[in-house]
Amino acid sequence: MPEGDSVFRVAARLRAVLAGQVLTAAELRVPAHATAVLAGRRVLEVVPRGKHLLTRLEGGTGPEGATGPEGATSPEGGLTLHTHLRMDGRWAVFAPGERWSGGPPAQIRVVLGTGLGTAVGYRLPVVELLRTADERRVVGHLGPDLLGPDWDRAEAVRRLRADPGRPLGEALLDQRNLAGIGNVYANELCYLAGVTPWTPVGELPDLDRLAARAHLLLDANRLRPGHITTGDTRRGRGNWVYNRAGRPCARCGTLVLTAQHGTPPQDRPAYWCPYCQRGPAPQGRGPGPRGRGTRR
Template sequence: MPEGDSVHRVAARLHETLAGQVLTAAELRVPAHATADLSGRRVLEVVPRGKHLLTRLDGGLTLHTHLRMDGRWAVFRPGERWTGAPHWQIRAVLGTGRGTAVGYRLPVVELLRTADEQQAVGHLGPDLLGPDWDPAEAVHRLLAHPARPLAEALLDQRNLAGIGNIYANELCFLAGVTPWTPVGELSGPDRLVVRAHRLLDANRLRPGHITTGDTRRGHQQWVYGRAGRPCARCGTLVLTAVHGTPPRERPAYWCPFCQRGPAPEARPGPFPGASGRRSR
């Protein structure tokens, strides 16, 4: 599932192409909205809310989409051939004189009244990249269940919105604890929340989810995706195991020297299926 900074960049690209423009082509290729006619409506704005995308139209309508693991939006210039995925994977098309936004494999395509957006995103915690960002509220929500493993709590969008598995693992590393450390045992949860905001804000305009400060490929994260390779700080081999419960289990990565706390039986090598499955 993409990280909040990636969704922020997608929203910015869609906003650049669509905002202020009248839709000359509009298709929602999902059963619930297959007959909806949005042509002729003006796009007011495209805004992210955590990992959700809200495309607001005149007339009080909002197109709510979510990428989850496999969805993506692509933007094409006028007359440019749509490439990158088969056309049967298209779930939404929004075209203007400035360009066309095509949504592939979108698992969530929902048309709702703008006044009812809270039905789709009202459950979310403070948005790390949003105008509602409230670090004190984020800490309050995290600590509401002190026995919960830290990585799992960070991934819960009801606590704070925008963290994916890369940042969850990296934030555990930066806090010096394993992903299974109970939230209530964390020293300085306020510092962790502030650090999460700083990381996403620093990366919102660049790809790579950089946590080390090093933009070189293979050097961008401390432990994420480095199973069986040296920790980027101390050189100890990074371990991997599963965190979370089905169907939401994810690969966890940690350095047994830099991070203290509980951990299950670990694998010394790459997590099965993890290659190429980073959040994008």
């Protein structure tokens, strides 16, 4: 599932061809909204909210009698197209006249075209059209957005502390605590904190520092791919432990371990260094005191 910085970049690409432009083509190829007519409406903005994308459209019926949710056709009744990529979704942007090459036509869920280009949403698992006034219904549960203008570190820490017995890896992935962290950053933040993903939140001495580091990492990566956490942008050197099972820890050389964390079907692979990270681990693989890992 894309991290918040990836969604931030997707929003920037969509904004470049949609924001401020009138839709000349608009198709929602999902049963719930297949009859919605959006062509003729102006796109006001494309806003990332954690891992969610909100494409806001102006109100009014438009030259073609645009329709949407009940009550959304009045001059003041703006609409929002809410989409989420989850594991397989993708937005592709094409120049005018360019052949669409993002996947088979059967995988297309959304088409939004303007004079500047066309945004095509492939395999989008979430496509929802609602009144802009009702956005809270789909994103109101989210915690402070790590890349939002209203990022609130103190509130994020308060939410994390509310369940001190919860494993840190799970707490970081819970978008109700802070929005934008995916499995890459959850693993890397645990590593940087020197604890395993199964360490209870309440055992961390400095959650404020952890939240500040999360914001720093996503902000540093919001305009570049790779989710770099080591500061090294070279291929294969961008992360400390994520996706490095059986390979040396980037800091100490100990072989990185992996296991699932979380509750199925929401479980995710965890990666940790048994030398650099203290705390519990599954199946008797806990690292114990620092220094007992198998180093190379």
